[in-house]
Amino acid sequence: MVDQKKNKSPVHYLDLFLKTCIVVLMICIAILTFYQVVMRYGFNQSSSWSEEAIRFIFIWCSFLSIAMGVREKIHIGIDIIVNLFNEKLRVMIEIVGNLCIMSFSGYLVFYGYKVIIVTQFQTSPALGMPMSWIYASVPIMGALIFFYCTIEIFNSKNKLRLIRKGA
Numbered sequence: 308m309v310d311q312k313k314n315k316s317p318v319h320y321l322d323l324f325l326k327t328c329i330v331v332l333m334i335c336i337a338i339l340t341f342y343q344v345v346m347r348y349g350f351n352q353s354s355s356w357s358e359e360a361i362r363f364i365f366i367w368c369s370f371l372s373i374a375m376g377v378r379e380k381i382h383i384g385i386d387i388i389v390n391l392f393n394e395k396l397r398v399m400i401e402i403v404g405n406l407c408i409m410s411f412s413g414y415l416v417f418y419g420y421k422v423i424i425v426t427q428f429q430t431s432p433a434l435g436m437p438m439s440w441i442y443a444s445v446p447i448m449g450a451l452i453f454f455y456c457t458i459e460i461f462n463s464k465n466k467l468r469l470i471r472k473g474a
Contacts, residue, residue: 318458325375325451332368336361359433363441370444374451377408395470402463405456412456415449 339357347353376382389400422442429438 322375322378325371325378329368329371329375332364332371335364336368339364355433359431363431363434363436366441367444370448371451374448374455377452378455395467398463398466398470402460405459405463409453409456409460412449412452416446416453419443419446419449 339361343354343357343361346357389397392400419442422445423439426442427437427439430436431438431441
C-alpha cells in the first residue's frame with residue numbers, strides 16, 4: 308500500500324499558508340461585494356471604502372495566486388515543441404525557463420521595493436492606508452516566484468541525475 312502522508316516540509320507549510328491567505332482574501336472580497344451591493348441597491352447609498360478595499364484585496368489575492376500558480380505549474384505554457392525532444396533535453400529546457408522566470412522575478416523584487424520606498428508616505432483616498440502596503444504585493448510575489456523556481460531547478464537537477472543513472 309502506498310503511503311498517503313503529505314510532505315510536512317517547510318515548503319508544504321508555506322504552500323498551505325499561501326492557499327489559506329488566498330481563500331480568506333476571496334471570502335473577504337465576496338463579503339465586501341455583497342455589502343456593497345446591499346448598500347447600493349437596498350439603501351441607495353454607496354460606500355467608497357468598501358470599493359477601495361475590494362480593489363486592494365483583489366490585487367493581493369491576484370499576486371499571491373500568481374505565485375501559487377508558478378508553484379503548481381498551472382500557468383499557460385506552449386509545450387508542443389518541447390515535447391518533441393527527449394526527456395533529458397526537456398528537463399534542461401525546463402531549467403532554462405525557470406532561470407528566465409527567476410530573472411524576471413528578481414526584477415519585480417528590485418523595482419517593486421523601489422516603488423514601495425517612493426510611495427511609503429502616500430495614502431489611499433478612502434481607507435487612508437499607506438499605498439506602500441498595496442505595492443508590497445509585487446516584490447512579495449516576485450520573491451515567492453523566485454523561491455518556487457529555485458525549488459523547481461533543484462528538482463530538475465535531481466531528475467537529470469536519475470536520467471543519467473538510468474541511461
